[in-house]
Amino acid sequence: MASRSLFALLVVAAAMCASVASALRSRAATDPNMEVKFDFTPFLIQYRSGRVQRLMGTTVVAPSLDVRTGVVSKDVVVDRSTGLAVRLYRPKHRGGRLPVLIYFHGGAFVVESAFDPVYHNYLNALAAKAGAIAVSHGGGATIRGVALLDPYFLGKYVDPTAQRAWGFICAGRYGMEHPYVNPMALPAASWRRLATSRVLMTVSDLDRLGPWQRAYVDALRGSGWPGEARLYVTPGEGHCYFLNNLESPKAAMHMATLAAYRKNIAVSSTSVLSLTVGCDDCLSVWLISPPRFTKHNKQKTINSVQDLVITLLIPAMNPDTEVDFDFSPLLIRYKSGRVHRLMGTARVDAGTDAVTGVTSKDVVIDAQSGSLAARLYLPGGVPRCEKLPVVVYFHGGGFVVHSAFSRVHSRFLNALVAAAGVVAVAGANIAHNVTMRAGKDGLPGGARIEGMVLLHPFFRGGELVPSERADPELPRRAERSWGFMCAGRYGIDHPFINPLSTPAEEWAALGCRRALVTVGELDTMRDRARMYVEALRGSAWEGEEAALYETGGEGHVYFLEEAAAAAGGDKAEAELDAVVSFIKRSSAAT
Known part of the structure; x- marks a missing residue:
């Protein structure tokens, strides 16, 4: 009897589940709050009612002292009427001025924020490694360098899914040839006006966006722009791999390259700064130059030079590791002439094959x-x-x-x-x-x-x-x-x-x-x-x-x-x- 009752309950439960599922399907077909208008998985789903369900990037962490790096973060409201805010990251420092690095987080323009735990962890590590304040600065600042980390660039010839995604991102205002998503569409004259003298592009060779990222560097170099464009390629990794595993050797080298790039900028930037008081030798290393300073401190100069010498020893800036020609996924040739083959190096000895008898x-x-x-x-x-x-x-x-x-x-x-x-x-x-x-x-x-x-x-x-x-x-x-x-x-x-x-x-x-x-x-x-x-x-x-x-x-x-x-x-x-x-x-x- 108990078995029959249990069976009957299971049948009733199954019938109820089927009924609920049917009701949900019917509701989804008629309820604009559940009917999908645009599926932008894995980022978000937009429903007919206008409701947006974000599938990632909704978690936030509070500003704090990071015990691993000693970096202190603090939130600053930029616009009280809208709640627009930024997060500042300040590394441990001996005193004196710090360069300012403005970091624009990823998320395909639609998810995540400046307070996301992924970017929070990354910026703690970056601020500590690069010795820079991350995030903003004003008052006559000058851009000394731009680092593009696996950027989201597309072009005219992409699949329909990517085209629909871009149309959703920009609310249909711009096509696939607009410079916002396809800077390669710009004429050479526009590239020559790029307001910086240094650009670093990082590319992960398994990233499907890689062709457009490399095309950006090619277009910049071929435009007549007087600056220097560098390409750093990580073999065997996908889009923005470095955000999810900061301790991996490749991610560590990626960050070391970015930190070295930040400090190396000073070598080529000091001569173009206009300083009211002081001397070029006392200039710290800047991604974005500060307001003109008024004090001369010789000890700060010595400390900066020591830091710079140490940084320049990082392999990422060595001609033996600086990319001359990227032929991924086959090989990479470096400026020293060294060739790093990414495949085809494994070999077997001659002999008798046990499987085939050959x-x-x-x-x-x-x-x-x-x-x-x-x-x-x-x-x-x-x-x-x-x-x-x-x-x-x-x-x-x-x-x-x-x-x-x-x-x-x-x-x-x-x-x-x-x-x-x-x-x-x-x-x-x-x-x-x-x-x-x-x-x-x-x-x-x-x-x-x-x-x-x-x-x-x-x-x-x-x-x-x-x-x-x-x-x-x-x-x-x-x-x-x-x-x-x-x-x-x-x-x-x-x-x-x-x-x-x-x-x-x-x-x-x-x-x-x-x-x-x-x-x-x-x-x-x-x-x-x-x-x-x-x-x-x-x-x-x-x-x-x-x-x-x-x-x-x-x-x-x-x-x-x-x-x-x-x-x-x-x-x-x-x-x-x-x-x-x-x-x-x-x-x-x-």
Whole structure:
């Protein structure tokens, strides 16, 4: 009986829940206070009634003495009629004047405040590290430097969601080309009037806003503005990562860079200040200059110089850590000439692969340099007298990272050799150029190329193709990157990087009978791969087959990722099967 009663209660409760849910849905459909007008998740939701529900940034903390840093904070009301207020952060100091740093908090213009715990913690640490008062100053101040920390910039070619978000933020007053959100739309003359002599831009290389942040620096440098623009890139991190983990090494270096930048400004700024009394040597280090001072204090000068010398020793200002060329996510080159590769450095030794039975062996091609070598992959269980086709594999990596011994390529080649029963030599773009040259000049010993496979080839060009138009700054970055790759020898439309610039009659030199091109649907270079196949089919090439294999829902060289293989890799396995089938058909025809 008790069981029946419990069951009956559960049924009634379920029915009541369903009834309540139905009522809520009906109410949401008719109640403007619950009907969603604009969903700006994860920041806020606006309802038809005008009510706004903020999903983050509503927590505040009171001003206080921070026991970790010794920084004291205090709130100051700026406008009593509206309640507009700011928070001042003052570091421990020996006495004398302090520079003033004005910090504009983030939050996509719609959430968070000057009293948010995230910014409160960050500014306590920054004020202590930089030795500056954070937040405001007036009375004839001059801006000595601007630091843009992962700023929220967009451009004309963004997805519809970003366009709707900006329309909501500015209440529909401004378009995507307005300088408020897209300063790159400004003419060069406007950039030259930027009222500071120093700009620091920090970029997190996984931030989707990165292209516009880098474009800002490029536009500033190319405008004729007489100041200095610096770019600081943090590899492997997303938007504003430094706010959430102040103790991490990357966040610590980010803050050290900002602090060093603040103090370094004095070196280039002292000569332009007009001082009534005193001397330039006694000037403290300023982001924003104070009113003119009237006292001369030699001890303050000594203390300031000591602080400056210590700060200049911070690695962030060293030419060995100052970025000269940012080629993220592949590598970063510093002003000293040092190159930091962000990927492709992990390698594996030659040997027998336990999973596939493939045996690999390294062969030195140039004994003098010792650096030019190849890796041979031989399938297991093949009679010694049996002739095998040879696959020459040119690894990817933007021409600047990875090697024939990289772990990701080794894993892929073990699988390919085992499945296709071929000998592979590890050495897509290069495959095309080598095949072109082989068709013109021939190969030693009468060897011939039966088939060519381009796996997600790296092609670029001076004009955007449809799959690239979401990023209007791509041509500029591609040209700079290609110039870096080829040391400035060739333009962006040279056939080495843009085979589509090759006249149709010259395709006849392509030295193979069959060609297969594979590409991922989400690869920004997908249209160039498709156009390559179309150009080949419509050219003077006399080959038998030009095939295109496209994988839906995947990006550039997804099949090399461990995650793709570990997850069963259905798509990666299907692409490998397509390549194996192509190789076997080519070898069977010989």
